[in-house]
Amino acid sequence: MSGDIRTGTGTTTGTTAGGRTGARTVALAVTDGMLHFELSVAYEVFDAAPVGVAGPWYDVAVCGSEAVQVGRFRLEPDHGLDRLRGADTVIVPAWADVDEEPPADLVDAVRAAHEAGARVASLCTGAFVLAAAGLLDGRRATTHWAHTDVLAARHPEVEVDPDVLYVDNGSVLTSAGKAAALDLCLHLVRLDRGSSVANAVARRLVVPPHRAGGQAQFVAAPVPARDDHPLSDLLPWAVDRLGQPLTVEDLARQARMSSRxxxxHFRAATGTTPLQWLLTQRIRxxxxLLETxxxxxxxxxxxxGMGTATTLRRHFNRTIGVPPDTYRRTFRAGTPRPEG
Structure with missing residues (x-):
């Protein structure tokens, strides 16, 4: 099942809840010149199940044609690149030198894996590998904001979006740099196992459980860690009152400032509007509640705070891509995604 997934301020088309089955084998595609941070992020998310999560976890395979240099580390892959073809999910970490074309054997292996049915995701500049494989042609994609112009110039057939954290096209996903790689990995877990399990992974890693893919890559003034910031009291106040029909005027009144x-302040601190932020919290x-x-x-x-089941179904379907009932059947707390 596929549909529109709208995350944050962006709109992406991709795999929906219930649409990914048997996503158990995760292959990390490595080669000389990969960056160790993004590789480590993927390994941390998918290698070990968080405490208390029942059912089978992912089987992670590190795949490369030979021993590779990852940053300052020498890495011996567990399998050759041909193993990518049998994986459910292939992840391509960041590529260090975007001025160079990625190795042909890596590009061919990633393309073959996708053609065989794998879901392929790139982290940061790993998007250059996916683009070289032709997987981003005619698709919306992103990468680290510092390299979006290069990606767009080299691959004009790709619709490069420099202003989002990640883009989900179903079988092909791309993320921005560093922390956004973690956001995308948690997004994949959420698609496969549901929000409760993804939140458990986030707790283990001590990171926020969810940032919408459409959130801006670069927020000019993040919320400072101080009590006197204009939104420091407002955001938890609003989260505690999601069952109420809050408006922008209500938020502005509580914050003692004008709506404008x-x-x-919202745009600077969260990268989105007050109403979109509220909708995201309501959907979360x-x-x-559907899971637990x-x-x-x-x-x-x-x-x-949606008021009626009709309103909830409309917003939930538009945001997540499936109706609430379908989501509930697929993602009950601690229940793995059904096979087949």
């Missing part, structure tokens, strides 16, 4: 000034709460309770859709709609 509130919008500027709905996901948690037997509450009716009407009850969840009320608890998340």
């Amino acid at each position: 000034n509130l919008g500027r 709460r709905a996901q948690e 309770t037997d509450n009716s859709i009407d009850t969840i709609a009320t608890a998340t």
Whole structure:
């Protein structure tokens, strides 16, 4: 099943909840010139299940044609690149030298894996490998903001978006740099196992559980870690009142500022608008309730401030890509995604 997934301020088309089955084998494609941070991020997310998560976890394979230099480290892969073809998910970490064409054997192996049905994801400048393989032709994609112009110039057939954290095209996904690589990996876990499991992984790594893919890569003024920031009290106040029909005016009144000034602070601190931020929080709460309770859709709609089941279904389907009932059947807390 596929559909539109709208994350944050961006819109992507891709695999939806219930649409990825048996996503158990994760192959990390490595070659000389890979960056160790993104490789380590992927390994940390997929190699070990968090405490308390039942069911089978991912089987991670590090694949390369030979011993490779990753940053200052020498790495001996477990398997050859031909192993990519049998993987459910192939992850291409960051490519260090974007001025050079990626190795032909890596490009061919990634293309063959995708043709065989693998879901392929790039982290940071790994997008250059996917582009060289032709997997991004006619698709929206992203990479680290410092290299988006290079990617667009070298591959004009790719719709390069420099302003998002990651893009999900279903079988092909790309992320921006560094921390956005972690966001994409958690997004993949969320697609495969649901929000509760992804949140458990995030807790183990001591990182925020979710940043929407459409959030801006570079936020000019992140929320400072101080009590006197204009939004430091407002955001938790709003999260505690998601069941209420909050408006921008309500938020502005609570923050003791004008609606226009509130919008500027939100954009600077979160990369999105107050209403979009509120909708994201409501959808996240709905996901948690669908996974962890037997509450009716009407009850969840009320608890998340959506008002009616019809409104919840419309926003949930547009954001996640499937109706709430389908999401619930697929992602119950601690239940692995059904095979087949």
